[in-house]
Amino acid sequence: MDDAFRPLEDALAAYRAASLDRNDPEATDIAVEFARFLRSAPTVFERAHLAGHFTGSAWLVSRDARRVLLTHHRKLNAWLQLGGHADGDADLARVALREAEEESGLTDLVVEPAIFDIDRHRIPARPNEPEHWHYDVRYVVRATRSEDFVVGDESHDLQWRRVDALVADDTVDASVRRMARKWLQRFPSPACGKG
Numbered sequence: 001m002d003d004a005f006r007p008l009e010d011a012l013a014a015y016r017a018a019s020l021d022r023n024d025p026e027a028t029d030i031a032v033e034f035a036r037f038l039r040s041a042p043t044v045f046e047r048a049h050l051a052g053h054f055t056g057s058a059w060l061v062s063r064d065a066r067r068v069l070l071t072h073h074r075k076l077n078a079w080l081q082l083g084g085h086a087d088g089d090a091d092l093a094r095v096a097l098r099e100a101e102e103e104s105g106l107t108d109l110v111v112e113p114a115i116f117d118i119d120r121h122r123i124p125a126r127p128n129e130p131e132h133w134h135y136d137v138r139y140v141v142r143a144t145r146s147e148d149f150v151v152g153d154e155s156h157d158l159q160w161r162r163v164d165a166l167v168a169d170d171t172v173d174a175s176v177r178r179m180a181r182k183w184l185q186r187f188p189s190p191a192c193g194k195g
């Protein structure tokens with residue numbers, strides 16, 4: 001194993017252990033799958049790894065922890081969290097932070113180092129690339145100052161959405177609803193999210 005991959009391997013082990021503690025076998029199984037994929041080739045952080053590759057995403061929460069910034073993704077035509085390709089960077093927390101800044105125009109963001117969620121999803125074929133898998137590692141990123149975003153080229157739109165409203169919103173991806181449920185377990189009422 002490349003030494004640069006060791007931090008992600010350790011973070012996936014911690015995520016797996018936390019999933020076991022929560023008695024969440026689905027999360028435990030996917031963490032094992034991610035660890036296996038990490039060990040499968042030295043190119044798993046590169047787009048050129050055509051079977052699939054790691055990506056980093058941001059669960060970008062507002063200062064009051066009650067809202068999350070979602071993008072209406074231009075290529076996938078769906079409401080999703082911000083994120084993108086690692087492009088060789090094995091530090092996926094750094095990737096998530098970079099993508100959050102680039103896709104939102106926000107500054108003074110802070111990323112939490114622990115993995116918040118992981119999700120493997122199929123990306124449809126396009127004229128210049130085959131169908132492939134994204135092994136997406138998601139991190140909590142917090143807005144600390146202005147929440148006035150800028151819609152970039154990769155998005156149809158950006159919106160701050162109330163986390164509690166996302167749980168039952170069928171217009172967003174199932175993994176976004178799962179992250180909303182996880183976030184509400186951390187902050188079960190609006191008053192808990194302040195500070």
